[in-house]
Amino acid sequence: MKIRLLFLSMVAASNVFAGPVILDTDIGDDIDDTWALAMALGRPEIDLKMIVTASDDTGTKTRLVAKLLLGMGRTDIPIGTGKKTSDREIHQAKWLGDYGIKDYPGVVHPDGVHAMVEFIQQSKEEVTLLVIGPQTNIAEALTLDPSIAKKARIVAMAGSVEIGYNGKQGRDPEWNVFRDIAAAKAVFAAPWKISIAPLDVCGTLILSGDRYKRVSESKSSYAGAVMDNYRDWSNRDKYPADASSVLFDTAAVYLAWDTALCEMKTMKLSINPAGATVPDEAGRPVECAMGWKDREAFEELLVESLTGK
16 A cells, blocks of 8 residues: 555656657567557557557567557557568567458558658657667668657667666666667767666566566456467566566656656766667767666556556
8 A cells, every 4th residue: 555655646746748659669579568568558648659660570560569459459559560670580479370460450551660750740749759679760760851850759778877687787788779789879879869768777677476466367458468478478488477577668668758766867878889888978968767766666557557457
């Protein structure tokens, strides 16, 4: 009860960011993107206008998003297929099965990057690009129209400033940056505002115990889709039966509308040739979530987003 009351008081005092959101996701690789998608759909603060698939076999990933949205009752949200970079098989192929995009009743843009650019160009409000995968699509969008950096901001799960994977001291080349270093550098070079959830804040973010149980036993369509995919995820056996894997991307979803639960610090960062995000006086200013003011409250928020209670 004390945690719930604290959570509610923090939300009441929070700084809510309004505006349209485009989710750019490499869903189908790590399962945290699926949790993040469900979390975004479950938040009234997020006005999700489009989902664009990123990295590797983006066509198959588009089918995955379509099947998820169909099951969640959210076919109102357009999907875009991002730039394909390989034929690498997704890790949720078992759950996806032979579901075909022709069976999806919603809007699908074959060129998701162009659709993203067009939406930003036409928007009367600043657009939040919520980027939870390698930044290939965003760099491509900048190539098509560099002026989008004046009409959008970036909120990304990206980087490792002081803490690496599994909470170890010292930075690591983080996957979303390392996977396409050139794209990340191009995004950093553009003049938009950038906020990131690096490994420092999200690298040990796991749901376990009662909170995991509330999601796993929930009748919500959002929680149900997440748990079905988690069970069929090809890496499921590497994690405890009563806990999630590391939910990196959910921290970035939170930053899309608020920062009150995080320790925020504006730092000048650059990306070195190894793909590490390095403090650098010659770098660009980036708003970084470096830790939690109240991780318990965030976990409550995540559970409520998926379960509705």
